Amino acid sequence: MAAATSARPTPKEWTRVTKGGRRLRYSLSVIQEPERARACGSGAKSSADRRPVDPPPVVELRIFDDSNMAKPGEDITFSYDANFFLFATLETARPMAHGRMHPSPPQIPVLTGMPVSGMAYLDRPNEAGYFIFPDLSVRHEGRYQLSFNLYEETKQKDDRDAEPANDQKPKILGPAAPESSFDWRLEIKSNMFTVYSAKKFPGLAESTTLSRTVAEQGCRVRIRRDVRMRRRDKAPSEYGETNAIEDGYARPGRAPEQAIDPYHERSNSAGSDEGREPQRRLSGEYPPQPYNGQYSAPGTPVGGHPAPPGGNLGWM
Numbered sequence: 001m002a003a004a005t006s007a008r009p010t011p012k013e014w015t016r017v018t019k020g021g022r023r024l025r026y027s028l029s030v031i032q033e034p035e036r037a038r039a040c041g042s043g044a045k046s047s048a049d050r051r052p053v054d055p056p057p058v059v060e061l062r063i064f065d066d067s068n069m070a071k072p073g074e075d076i077t078f079s080y081d082a083n084f085f086l087f088a089t090l091e092t093a094r095p096m097a098h099g100r101m102h103p104s105p106p107q108i109p110v111l112t113g114m115p116v117s118g119m120a121y122l123d124r125p126n127e128a129g130y131f132i133f134p135d136l137s138v139r140h141e142g143r144y145q146l147s148f149n150l151y152e153e154t155k156q157k158d159d160r161d162a163e164p165a166n167d168q169k170p171k172i173l174g175p176a177a178p179e180s181s182f183d184w185r186l187e188i189k190s191n192m193f194t195v196y197s198a199k200k201f202p203g204l205a206e207s208t209t210l211s212r213t214v215a216e217q218g219c220r221v222r223i224r225r226d227v228r229m230r231r232r233d234k235a236p237s238e239y240g241e242t243n244a245i246e247d248g249y250a251r252p253g254r255a256p257e258q259a260i261d262p263y264h265e266r267s268n269s270a271g272s273d274e275g276r277e278p279q280r281r282l283s284g285e286y287p288p289q290p291y292n293g294q295y296s297a298p299g300t301p302v303g304g305h306p307a308p309p310g311g312n313l314g315w316m
Contacts, residue, residue, distance in 0.1 A: 009033075014186040015066070020158030023067040024080075026185055028150055031125075032058035032210050034193040038201040039141040042108045046139065051201075052113065053136045055208050056221055057190060059086055059148055061119060061129040077121075077128055083153040084119040085182070086131040093143035093192055110144075113137045122217050125210065132214060134221045138195045146190040151182040 011029035018024060038051040061084065065074045090111035113136045119129040131148070138144060154160050161183065196202065207215075207223045215221040 011060075011062075012186055012188040016185075017162045018159050019162050020156075021067065021162075022065060022159070024076075024159075025064040025066050025073075026150070027062045027064065028148070028186055028188045029060050030057065030148070030188060030190050031060045032056065032208065033191045034136075034146060035205075036193060036202065037138050037195045039195050039197055040112065040137050040139055042139045046112075050112070050137045051204070052134060052222070053138070053193070054204050055211055056132060056134040057088070057136070057146060057148075058133075058210060058214065059117075059131040059188070060126070061086075061131065061150065062126075063129075075127075080159075081155045082159065083155070083182075084129065084131075085151055086117050086119070087149045087151065088115040088117075088133055088136065089147045089149070090138065091145050091147055091189070093145065108139065110139050111136065112139060120214075120217075120219055122214060122219075124213050124217065130214065130219075132219050132221060141195045141197045141200075143192055143194055145192050147187060148189070149187045150185040152185050153182045 009029045009031060011027040013025060013027050015023060015025045032055055034053045034057050035055060037053045040046045040050040061077070062075060063077045063080050065076045066072050068074060088111070090109075114133070115136065117131040117133055119131055122128070122130050133146075136146075204224060206225070207221075211221050212223060215223050
């Protein structure tokens, strides 16, 4: 079993003041970092042969109330009434500089799968809110990192922002009511991870302790009992090889194929009449009977002279 990291990651924090006068502090941290992934490509069969990022990223959210000076830092994650979701985007390790070129047409997104996760309130490993991403895949190989953006929908009027936010993140209108909306709170990024091609992918590791912990509490996470590493000894050659099925000498012990006789008898296929039952007579005639009489030599013609050859023809 893969061991979980003992060192707690450094959280990303953000503070705001509500209309009711409370001072809320948001603490967001990536407690399970992505390490590897296999590129799934962008062809027609990319969805059928898609591998998720391993291990699945897990982000933890904790909310503290710092308005009470006598008891600062009170954890109100479970008692705070609001809806949260986390949106994941993909960033390259070395973004290319945009030169003086014509804008390229829109391409297929490199990140595929389910990039949105709602918050799950779990008791283990800590009493906090968790965002789990078990279905994220990357189409092309390279070095990437994930960027997670937190959005909140406040339910109480006193919990709304005292002042409008001056950030550049747009608000997402909620479908429940026209006045409801999801406000952007903060962003956190994961560590860099590598996306391998199908030939270079080292394989999937055993599920971590954290993945098993959240799966035991009802979260949908794929659990692997064993290590699935790529077996290099049985992998096909990377330099290409001849088709052993078409080459009769490629596999030892195989009987050589015999030459096909162009005048051989037709096989018993769908178009052949061999092996079929005789058709029934549709008319009322008598069926043909075999001739049971005795054959005798032709008699001598009258006059005693043998008939000349071809005498049966009238003009000879």
